[in-house]
Each structure stands twice: as C-alpha cells, then as structure tokens.
Amino acid sequence: MSEGLFITFEGIDGAGKSTHIDALAAAFHAVGRKVVLTREPGGTPLAEKLRGLALNDPMDPLTEALVMFAARRDHLLQVIEPALARGDVVLCDRFTDATFAYQGAGRGFDLQVLATLERWVQDVPAARSLRQPHLTVWFDLDPAIAAQRLAGARVPDRFESQPQTFFARVAQGYADRAAGDPQRFLRIAADRPREQVWSAVEQGVRARGWL
Numbered sequence: 001m002s003e004g005l006f007i008t009f010e011g012i013d014g015a016g017k018s019t020h021i022d023a024l025a026a027a028f029h030a031v032g033r034k035v036v037l038t039r040e041p042g043g044t045p046l047a048e049k050l051r052g053l054a055l056n057d058p059m060d061p062l063t064e065a066l067v068m069f070a071a072r073r074d075h076l077l078q079v080i081e082p083a084l085a086r087g088d089v090v091l092c093d094r095f096t097d098a099t100f101a102y103q104g105a106g107r108g109f110d111l112q113v114l115a116t117l118e119r120w121v122q123d124v125p126a127a128r129s130l131r132q133p134h135l136t137v138w139f140d141l142d143p144a145i146a147a148q149r150l151a152g153a154r155v156p157d158r159f160e161s162q163p164q165t166f167f168a169r170v171a172q173g174y175a176d177r178a179a180g181d182p183q184r185f186l187r188i189a190a191d192r193p194r195e196q197v198w199s200a201v202e203q204g205v206r207a208r209g210w211l
Ligand SMILES: Nc1ncnc2c1ncn2[C@@H]1O[C@H](COP(=O)(O)OP(=O)(O)OP(=O)(O)O)[C@@H](O)[C@H]1O
Pocket: 011, 012, 013, 014, 015, 016, 017, 018, 019, 020, 149, 150, 153, 190, 191, 192, 193, 194, 195, 197
C-alpha cells in the first residue's frame, strides 16, 4: 500500500484554491490513487456546525481560534488520520496555516498561543511528531485582484467582508509561514490565467514524484 499523502490548499479568499482542487483530485485518480477531498473549517458533521458559527457569528479572537482548532481536531481524528492510514491522498482546502494567517496575522492574535494549540491539536499517534501536510499549495495573490474576482459573487461572510488591509495582513501571514517551512510550501503565482496556474500546480506535485 502507498503511503498516505496530505496536501493542503491555502491562500486568501478568492485566490483560486477551489478552482484547482478537483483537477488535482482527478490527476491522482488517473494514477490509481484514492482521494479524500475535504475542507476546513469543516469536513465532519461537528466541524461543519462549527464552520457555520465561525463564518457567521460574531466572536472574540480567542474564541475564533479555539473554534478553528476544535473543528480541526475532530476533522483530523474522524477523517484525515483514517484516510492517511488507508494510504489515501487527502486534499484539504485550508488547514492550520489559515489559522496563523487569519487569526494570527489578520486578527493580530498571539502567535505563541496558536503554536501551543497547534501542538496540542496535531499531536496524533500515527505522526512521527506533529501531523503536518506533506505539501501546502499556496496560491499567492494580490488582495486587490482577489477582491475583483469575488466582487458580487456571493453574500460575503465574516471573513470575506473584511477590508483589503485585513487580507494584506493575511497574505503576509502566509508568506511568513512559507518562509518558516519552505520545503513544505509550493508557492503558486495565482495572478496568471487558470491554465497556467493549473500547470504550475501539476508540475509542482509531479516534481515530488507523486503523479
Ligand atoms: N486564474 C484565474 N483567473 C481569473 N479568475 C479566476 C482564476 N482562478 C479562479 N478564478 C475565479 O476567481 C473566483 C475565486 O476562485 P476560487 O473560488 O477558486 O477561490 P478560493 O481561493 O477557493 O476562494 P475562497 O477561499 O473564498 O473559497 C472564482 O469566480 C473563480 O472562477
């Protein structure tokens, strides 16, 4: 059995993650891999309820961080870990880098507290140390372009309705996480046409020998 693979998709709202996650799933299917497509916050019945609260109900930054990590713990134990144990490929739309980018850099919440929660939540028996993605595909996009892409697309939630200055901080938060773990991050310049963005994603995954 092949080893399970955990790949996360990250970036500010509107960066293009969802546009390419299905195509990557299809590429893995084509080489015979089973794929679990999931998202955060969410991915289990409990975590989806927490998602509804996090995206819509006003709350203070500590509550918001705890809700994200509570949802993540349930998702890890119920979905991600069992899938990796089976040898599946887990493609997850956002994970802990989003918490550092949104709650940490965006809201200004204490990064040390987030790092402590990360250690608690991602300490799972099957991982040699902490469960972390094998690869994080980071869609790096100027917040002004992301805002144009999302304009009028849907009723904005608590995050999508934040000003561009918030997303500039979130983008910097992603850049800081990538600088701290450059091997794990595949930076995609997401301001290019869809086909070029997809080609960069596919090449990055192929270069690791997974396709
Ligand atoms: N390369 C691209 N060029 C132009 N428009 C794009 C490109 N990629 C995606 N889009 C469009 O931008 C919008 C946002 O894309 P998408 O939903 O994939 O972003 P996302 O990162 O998943 O956003 P969110 O996190 O808010 O769900 C969509 O309307 C999509 O069709």
